[in-house]
Structure formats: structure tokens, C-alpha cells
Amino acid sequence: MNRLETTINGVKFKNPVIAASGCFGFGREYNELYDVSILGGISSKGLTLEPRQGNKGMRVWETPSGMLNSVGLQNPGVPKFIADELPWMEKLGNVIIANLGGSLIEDYLNGIMLLNETNVDFIELNISCPNVKTGGMALGIKNDIAFEAVKLAKNVSKKPLMVKLSPNAENIVEMAKACEEAGADSLSLVNTFKGMAVDVKNRKPVFNNVYAGLSGAAIKPLALRMVHEVSKNVAIPVIGLGGIYSVEDIIEFIMVGASAVQIGTVNFSHPTIAPSLIKGLEDYCINENINNIMEIKGII
């Protein structure tokens, strides 16, 4: 009996725990601490067509039960990902999600075309990065812009298209519906909340971009609410993320409608937590006499 198996867009995950983009690199670093092939899937560091050096200045700031980041999509670019990182990820055998961002729609489409010819299982379209000044954020906020972008992406993508939503969208439910209508195969939410910190001593913002993305336990109730609202209003699968720190958190996200979850910031404070979360979910199923964890999906 596989109590934790979940299927999204025809792709089988051995369990619903996925490493979130931007918090896990391509899996190599955490694989030094435990066998990361036990994860249901890994979402790659946010990729762009061309390599990016990311933002200058401070990139991280701790907040109560959370953290702000302003990395700015530092990544090796899609071609180098395909050549240097993907072969290693393929050997792990879990579901590979290529997270793809960008500034220009042409770059998104060219990135998708390159990824089409690989063994990645999903393309997670990042229309919601708060840390890149042009592109990402506007896409993630305005429904009509998102609709057009997702429609174009879907037209060229041979892979299931998972669209990652920003909690900074003007209306998260309308945004989700627009993406579904445009052809998204699944949705992942939420990305980070736009936040800010001030360097009081120097009387200036901590981050060069002024605003940064808030993640961690602090955002969990907000993320949970959004996953609940969206799940009730779309027919496509929803992957929940935002401040997951425990087995109970994962169960909450599934109960409000998530078909799988992603874990991000928690890896920083609990670097070996993933195996215990997966075991905890298995134990929960046994104790609750549940044959498959998806039996509790969307019961709230």
C-alpha cells in the first residue's frame, strides 16, 4: 500500500513533499546531509534563459518567524541547467520540476522550448518573483497579463505547466481562474509576500531593491487561506506552500485542498527535516487508518 502517493497532471509522486524552488538549489547540497531522492519531487532553483548574477547588496534579513530574501533569480541559465544539473537530478528518480522565470515573454517561451526536449516532468512557471524589477512581478499581479503569458506558454509547452502564483496578486482567486482558463495544468501557491525592512542605523532600506520576499512560518496562515480559496474555485490540482514547518502544517494544506506541498524556508532552520516530515505523514495515515493521504484532500 502506498499511503503517500499522489498524482498531479498524470505524474506520479511517491509522496506529496516537494522541495520548493529557491530553497534547495538543485538538491546537491542537501544530498550531503540525507538522500534527497526520498522527496516526492524537487523544484529547481528559479531558472532564466540566460545566466543571472542576481541582486547586489544584502539578500537576506531575519524577521519574527520568517525571513526576507532578495536573491533576484541568480542562476546558471536554462542551457547550463540542462547540461550540468539535470543529469544529476535525473539519477535521483523523483519528480523533477524546472522552475522558470524571466523578464521577457520571449525568454520564457525559449526556455520552455529548451526544457521540452529534456526529461523534466513539469515546468513551474514563476510569474511571481518579487525580486526582479521588471517582468515577474507585474505578471503575477495583473490577471490579464498573466492570462496572456500562461496562454502563450501553454501553446509551446510539451510538459505539464504548473503556474506559481504570487500572494501579491490583486485578487488571488481571479488570478487562479485566469491561469486555469489560459491552460495552466496545475497551480502552486504561494510565492513570497512582498515585504520590507529598514536599516535604522544607516537610515535606509536593508535591500537595494527596497522590497523583498517574505517566507517562513509567519506567512503560513495567509498561505493556507489562499490555498483554501483557490482550491474551491479551480478544477486543476493545487500545490500548497508557504511556511510549512511540521507534519500538521502539511495535513492542514492537504485538508484545504492541496494535492501536494512544497517545503522551503524550513530547510534552512531544520536542514534534515524532510525525511521526518515524510515519515510523520506515513505515521499519521497509519494512526488515522487512512489508505492514501489524498483521502483527506479538500475535506475543509
Added chain:
Amino acid sequence: MDFFKTKVLSNQKISSDIFVINVPNHYDKILPGQFFMLKSWDDHLPLFRPISVYNVENDLISFMYRIVGSGTANLANLKKGNPIEILGPLGNGFPVGQENGTIALVGGGVGIPPLFETAKQLKKMGNIVHVFLGYKDELFGFEEFENIADAIFIACENGSEGYKGYITDIFDPKIYNAVFTCGPEVMMYKVRDKCSQLNIPSWLSMEKHMACGVGACLVCNCDTIHGTKRACKDGPVFLGSDIL
């Protein structure tokens, strides 16, 4: 590298805001200039604190740290037997074994502690080691160098001890085969620039805010001539001429 939940062996105040904490050592090899991520609190503070290794003995690892914020204030409250989580050893460390001869170590403030283990290892390999230590006001951690280093130079900004001013005022690299430095960026850049003029290699240990500590999150960015590098994984020690 591993993630280890252990107990504090001791935690001692050595000056008004400087402490030395000891934890058990179960590692085969820890290189001078490497660091560990330390955490002794729950998730209201989600991040570990990266602290460089001060001293390694067979059975213990020492970290010397200053209280600068809520994390290090939490560390300072720890007593013998309290739980602590440690992730490491991390980073590359100073190029001991690669650079040989007469080596200068230039430290400022809490950049001084990692130079102690470095001096020990350099001496073990037969090098001549001169130590330059810069302080703002209160001195700490210099006595330990007396049995190890071949020469010690001290500067204190308020003139309470040694030269009155910055350590870089009295540091002249011309007799050294290589220079290792750790401390405020402005100090390290001054050391680097003095070395560059004489074509002497300088190695800088860069201090950055970190989240994962293992190279996955990319928040500890260092701008180098080879692009943006990770202080935690590609560093923290970089060749001075590579740093932009």
C-alpha cells in the same frame, strides 16, 4: 559536514560582550577558517548563526563570538548541558599547506578568533607566523597567540593598548610570502590593496548574512571577478585579487 544535536560543554564570558562556547568534537577534520552554523532557539528566529572555528582540540570545538543581535544573545545565555544544534564544518578555510614561509595574519575584532586555529596549523607545518590584531577598545583573545605566534602586533583605536589607531596603519606586507585576513571589510580591503601593490597573495575571509549555510539559498553573495560567489560554499576565504 553533518547536522548534529549536541550539548554545550561550557560557555564563558571573556570580556564585556565576547564569549567562548565549547561543544563536543566528533569530526575527523576541521580546517582553519571553516565555520559552523549554530542554533539554540526555536523557530521564532528561523536562522542559524554562522560562527568561525576558534580552536579545535581532540574532544572539543571552541567558538569565540560577540553579542551583536538576538541570535548571539541567545547563545550567550547557554549553560553547560544546554542543547545546541550545529551544522558543519562548512566552507573552504584558509589555504594552510598551500601558502608557506613567513605568513602574516591580520585580524580585526571578532575576525580575530579564526586566526587562532589558523596560526596553530600554520606553525604545525613549520611556517613563521606574525599576527596583527586590531581592536576598537577592549582587548580579548590575544594572550593565546603568545605561545604560538613568532611576533604579535596590537593596535587599539582608543590607544588603551599597543599602537593607537588602526592595525592597517602599522601593517606592512613586504616581508611576507602570504597574508591571511579576517575582520571588517574596510580593513580587509586595505590589507588586500597593500598586498596587491607588492604582488603578495592575500586571502580574505568574507563575513556575510547567511540562511542555509550549505550553498543552496544564494543569499551570502560575494562579487568576484568570476561572478557572484557563495561565501558559505565557495568561500568564506577568497583570494584578495578575486574580490571586486
